[in-house]
Structure formats: structure tokens, C-alpha cells
Amino acid sequence: MSIIYFGQFVVTRQVFYKSRYSYALVNVKPLLPGHVLVCPYRVVPRMKDLTTEEIADLFVTVQKVSEVVENVYKGQSLNIAIQDGPLAGQSVPHVHCHIIPRRLNDLQNVDDVYQLLNSKDADIELSFQQLKSINTVGFSSPDLQDLERTPRTEEEMWAEAEMLQAKMSKASL
Ligand code: AMW
Secondary structure, X not given: OOOOEEOOEEOHHHXXXXXXXXXXXXXXXXXXXXXXXXEEOOOOOOHHHOOHHHHHHHXXXXXXXHHHXXXXXXXXXXXXXXXXXXXXXXXXXXXOEEEEEEOOOOOOOOOHHHHHXXXXXHHHHHHHHHHHHHOOOOOOOOOOOOOOOOOOOHHHHHHHHHHHHHHHHHOOO
């Protein structure tokens, strides 16, 4: 199995879907249940660094992964977002697309997700406190029942990746 990097991190076992130029991985600090990332294999920071083939493949992968995570996490909508460069909030300098399933009343205000997305890794405790203070109902996921429990363990991420890998291969995409 070839080693897969997300920025400087080795994430091989967190990967649950692979296409020709892209892969999907589970998130170490999901903002909401089912928050996953899709990346090109090539570790480059900006969308402009990707070839046409890589961009096309990235978005086809985003579409496929979105459908499965929305179903698995019983979402009714999705946030799909790329922070393209540090001034746009990118903290890992490797192109990645966030896919976040959304459910009714998962956050107090629908758009609070953008504030959370823009919290830097260094501010992750703050971001979870904010999440805790603004969240009202809808957190049924075991991932985030305990909002202080961050980052997730490798075992938790591997289990989620295994589950999503099975769902991806069952889905007729
Ligand atoms: W950015 O603010 O760069 O748009 O988002 C970085 C994302 O990567 C965050 O959602 C963060 O939780 C996630 N992340 C950071 N390191 C890892 C890792 N080693 N494995 C999985 N996800 C990670």
C-alpha cells in the first residue's frame, strides 16, 4: 500500500476512497458528524497548482463522497468548502475540500459552520467551546457527544474509515 500524505501528515489508514488523482479521508477534528476531506494525492497548496485532470477528478470525487456521507450521516444538505490559501483560512497547505453533512438544527445558526471552519488549529479548543455553547440539539453522533474529546484517536478514525470504505464500495457510483 503506498503512503498517502495530507500535508505533512501520513494519513494512509484514514483514507476511505481513492480515485486516480484524489482520495477522501476522515477528519481528526470533525466540526459535525461526517465531516470529511477530499484531496489530490499531490501535496500542493493551491487550486491553481492542480492540472485540469486533477481538478476534474477532485470534484467528481467530491460528488461521489458527498452522496455517501450525506446518506450515512442522515444529512439533508451539505457544506462543500475549500479554503484556498492561508488568508482564506487554510491551515494545512495541501488542497482539500471539506464535505460536511448538515441536519436540521445541528447548529443554532446554519452559518455558524463558517465561523467554525475558520478557527485555526491552534484555536481548536476555542472552536469546540464555541460549538458547545452554540449547539442546541441534533448531536447524536458518537464522534461529537463529548466535544472536549479532541483530537480523535487513530482507532476511532480507522473505524470510521473502514465503515465509509464499505459504504463507498456498496454505493453504485
Ligand atoms: W483548513 O482550515 O486547512 O481548510 O482545514 C484543515 C482540516 O484538516 C481541518 O478540518 C482539520 O481538522 C483537518 N486535519 C488536520 N490534520 C489532520 C489529520 N492529520 N488527519 C485528518 N484531518 C486533519
